[in-house]
Amino acid sequence: SQQGEEDPQALSIQEGENATMNCSYKTSINNLQWYRQNSGRGLVHLILIRSNEREKHSGRLRVTLDTSKKSSSLLITASRAADTASYFCATGIGETSGSRLTFGEGTQLTVNP
């Protein structure tokens, strides 16, 4: 079974708008990560937030983590057509950081020019 669940499953916005994707998970984690996948290609790591962190930024990306609610959000600001992709959250579970990564089913983001 999938550890993480993303919401929404699909999101369509205009260029320049912000995109927010949410992830909920079930068990205790060491860290939570977000990945991007262009159609049929390998996943690319975007950002990692540790269980003792609440917010992290990387360029136009902002990730929050609420361990009490077992949820995370990914915000992409000032979106571009090139941001069109599937976005997955992954939870790191195990004895050491990121020992085993479990993925959600993803959010398909479409940014219209």
Add this chain to the structure above:
Amino acid sequence: DADVTQTPRNRITKTGKRIMLECSQTKGHDRMYWYRQDPGLGLQLIYYSFDVKDINKGEISDGYSVSRQAQAKFSLSLESAIPNQTALYFCATSGTRGEAFFGQGTRLTVV
């Protein structure tokens, strides 16, 4: 050259055949993983390995086996392929920081 290389990139095989997917990495990571992705879905963990002597089953290991030949090499075998194993297969590695690096995937079709 890619940090994580999967071969073959595409494969069509017949039901009942044994097939091996290979993965090699130049990241120097100890941890390696095999995932399966079905159309429109997330990744499911098949097997993972923390070092050459360590192999662990993931969520969907039935029908699959793996071999960790060296730190840099991790292969996935389908002993007797069946049509519902048609999927996109990804190999990944991770180091102590936790982030994973993925290969470009192997598209496997079982007819």
